[in-house]
Amino acid sequence: MKLDHNIPYKIYLGEDEIPRQWYNVRADMKNKPAPLLDPATGKPLTAEQLEPIFCKELVQQELDDETPYIDIPEEIQDFYKMYRPSPLVRAYCLEKKLDTPARIYYKFEGNNTSGSHKLNSAIAQAYYAKKQGLAGVTTETGAGQWGTALSMACAYLGLDCRVFMVKVSYEQKPFRREVMRTYGASVTPSPSMHTEVGRKICEAFPGTTGSLGCAISEAVEEATTHKGYRYVLGSVLNQVLLHQTVIGLETKTALDKYDIQPDMIIGCAGGGSNLGGLISPFVGEMLRGEKDYQIVAVEPASCPSFTRGKFAYDFCDTGHVCPLAKMYTLGSGFIPSANHAGGLRFHGMSSILSQLYHDGLMQARAVEQTSVFKAATEFARVEGILPAPESGHAIKVAMDEAIRCRETGEEKTIVFGLTGTGYFDMVAYQQFNDGEMSDHIPTDEELQKGFDGLPQVPGQD
């Protein structure tokens, strides 16, 4: 084992080194992310228009393009202490296995019961709801990481939590459902007969197993038709990326502490919450002209928003009840083929990340799922952690890069985000273990169908 002097396997910060402020990268962006539009008028949505759906303070955070640092309330800091700081791990065993001169680090966000980074924003959103005197929150969940995280946060604060879980996941992932119930959440398979939009969908499509878009519509209706409830979302939004900057800020503190200069920062990208949180402080340095990094977003080849999508205004949901956001998108009607990284199957992408990508501050790579599971399995066997399929995407590109370094001799320092664990994804691992997993890359014709559904917005190309 090639151990660097003074650099431990795991860099754990002290609790006093947990960030006390989130970093709002928009403050340093010259080209701000485009505002959310009202689909009816095509005009930017105001705080007043957003407040019936989202908590008041979260609306402020959503719209704030100027304040660089936003205080983390003490109660949220206390909750963070229960599972943070998360370790920055030096992948000594992986480096040895790959026989690479590259130095590989990963920020591991899976050491909590929700199994992922989602908890960082869940507790913040639940906290502001509680502070506003609300009775509870509603949300949707697909793979279940977000729903689990929100259930945990609500249990801690004594807030009611109503989760609409895509019906097919509800049935295929009963364990995820039970974790949420154990934390006291009510979990309703979507579409349900519980909401008007659910009943309509059930009538129109009898026997449907649901979709994220449909679950969003039900969760929004549930929030807006019940006094004291608001809707919360686990990715895509600016506020979510803001909360997730605790990942990047801790990563930077840990690297600085040991005088480590990363060359390349890699993260998987679905809606962008983890990647945005990880890279924000580093992108801030780039925007301010202080440093330069190679930043890489990794997405599934089956749902290639960045690498093959269009930068355009689009609906965030298939049900078209949500505002329009400007983002790299495959069209809200695009249906990705079955890909086990449920967290990466979103048709669009965070507006912040979309703008950064458009401005050339980051790159993107698309990888196929079988190669992801191969890398994830190899990683698990030497590093001990069983990664979530989403995280496997970042691992795949980090390993590719480390192998390239072996060939060139380059001593590159690579940092990637290991967003979560795969304990609830064993059906996918089983398919891979049994050699029954396949890849699907959408054809240009399939993509065109999605683009054909993009909304008409004044000024849109």
Next chain:
Amino acid sequence: MKLDHNIPYKIYLGEDEIPRQWYNVRADMKNKPAPLLDPATGKPLTAEQLEPIFCKELVQQELDDETPYIDIPEEIQDFYKMYRPSPLVRAYCLEKKLDTPARIYYKFEGNNTSGSHKLNSAIAQAYYAKKQGLAGVTTETGAGQWGTALSMACAYLGLDCRVFMVKVSYEQKPFRREVMRTYGASVTPSPSMHTEVGRKICEAFPGTTGSLGCAISEAVEEATTHKGYRYVLGSVLNQVLLHQTVIGLETKTALDKYDIQPDMIIGCAGGGSNLGGLISPFVGEMLRGEKDYQIVAVEPASCPSFTRGKFAYDFCDTGHVCPLAKMYTLGSGFIPSANHAGGLRFHGMSSILSQLYHDGLMQARAVEQTSVFKAATEFARVEGILPAPESGHAIKVAMDEAIRCRETGEEKTIVFGLTGTGYFDMVAYQQFNDGEMSDHIPTDEELQKGFDGLPQVPGQD
């Protein structure tokens, strides 16, 4: 939140504070645990007799009653660094919830993919097998924590791993099985047609769903009939308790670092691996007359080895292929009712712990499963961690004690072992959530049947 000055939520030691030696509590015991006996002759087993089954160095550790400290090889220390030191957590949120003056700490061993403390001994046993030039190891697993841990250790060292998994668990816990396969282990449902003993059992009991005793028999046959293989076991044995002392040693270092004096140390007890590891350094102080602690073993009321068993020589397995051990036992023929804490369903108990209990150095309490799940759920909601049902037993007694302190006003310092996570136990949580869980306490007549099967050994009462 009532935060003590200077005591963080989580006490993380540095990697240089991971123990470099295991502590062998037998060296300080005046009454040594009784030796393993050859069932054929009734005489103590020699190293030569044990070496065809176990690795050479592990046999030495098994028989060594004298050496107080045994060096941890550097390769094992390196592996420990991947997931150790584990945090000692101050349960501030639980204290607040219970409104208790007690101070509660837990040593959390679940932050690794095997989800439990089992990895501490798995890597040690795999290492000695590798060092001896063996091709692989065999073992049995019930609930799957041990099999998972061993698979991880073998993957890391490039050792073949053959797991016999109780058939009913193989079918009911497919995710556990897939984790092991992902780590490259072969997993065979037991009884199987793969071994002679398995074929015999299948013939005698067609349609049987297997038992731990049967899986042990198959694993031992597999090891002894294949060149270059040995059998390894995850609990009960002296060597396993020795490896698990990293838990107690780290706990003691963390407590000493912050000048915390525990009054009460609590752990769940099945075969005794976690409890023995946690308490050994503290019991050592008691044995040497330096300090005094109240030590409590918690077992399920459905399988009450300590509280209702006999201290006698008995077989470690139902198939009677293993040596005789002197221990608190319900008889190798005792079949506990379905209790979801699979790791606590063993009829016997570690010889070391049995001797300590017999000598009055520790107490034992039996708790019912519904009360355990109630406590585990309450714990999860405030502390964030979803506990394994086994760990829930320790939580239940810690919470009872903290509530008692609320009534008496006593500022007791309680430390308990949180051995693992419950991600693969959601079927049990679901039963509890649905109100479908029940308790079963064996009658005296049921226990007598088990005692009637105790073997005749010279000198046995």
